Amino acid sequence: MDVKESHRERQARATKEQVAQAARGLFAEQGYVVTTIAAISAAAGIPAQTIYSAFGNKPAILREISRLWIAEADTRRLAQESLVISDPAERLRSAAHWHTRQFETGIDVIRIYQEAARADARMAAEMQRVWAAREHELELFLQSFKGQLKPRALDIFLACTAAEVYQILVLDRSWPVEDYEAWLGDTLVSQLLP
Structure with a gap:
């Protein structure tokens, strides 16, 4: 109804x-x-x-x-769409795209959460839950490669897609967002595929 x-x-x-x-x-x-x-x-x-x-x-x-940011970034839909890409390199580049989109639309929200977590134990616990949920979703995404990735793929993926890396390259070093996305895609492909 x-x-x-x-x-x-x-x-x-x-x-x-x-x-x-x-x-x-x-x-x-x-x-x-x-x-x-x-x-x-x-x-x-x-x-x-x-x-x-x-x-x-x-x-x-x-x-x-955060809810409004996630809706604006549309990363859930983009991540789902990437699952149907058969070429592993293209699927990783697609992941680079939705991660870039998430940071581009909400790095300020991540920084706000980080500040709130430093000041409030409840917000720190909430942020830990959010990161754990993100890690779980990424693990499911990487499992879709069915053994095509190098060992420790999740650890490498998490390191490459850390918000701090985006902060350094795009905000501090003034990389264009397109350059960051291309770098992230290339890095994921070279580091995760045999």
């Missing part, structure tokens, strides 16, 4: 998205720890009480930011 979203539900979703967008900018600009709900309220043009009612706290706002 197709259930239509009510006007109130659409309004609530739009409010949450507006708050998340404002918070994402503030968290990236001035830091997660020092950003207050009052500052988010002012930036979003949404009363603080509405933000507390919708989210309850900053970690919940950060989860909404």
Whole structure:
């Protein structure tokens, strides 16, 4: 049965998205720890009480930011599409593409999470769960190669696709995103295929 979203539900979703967008900018600009709900309220043009009612706290706002980022990056669909690519090198280059897309659209979110995890044990535990889930998904992806990869493929893949590598090459060293993606694809192919 197709259930239509009510006007109130659409309004609530739009409010949450507006708050998340404002918070994402503030968290990236001035830091997660020092950003207050009052500052988010002012930036979003949404009363603080509405933000507390919708989210309850900053970690919940950060989860909404993450949800919106994952939807924007569309990496789940891209990863699924890569599974049907029969050529192992092309499948790895496809993985380089969706990892690049994820970083390009959300390296700021990763950095915000890292700051939040340093300041809050609950956020550190949440970040550990997220990384564990990512590792599990990558392990499943690499199993799709059915023994065509070198030993320790997961370890090598995780090292090559670490957010810190993207940070160094693209943000610190000013590589164009296309160059990073090409480098990552070439590196995965040369390091993982016999």
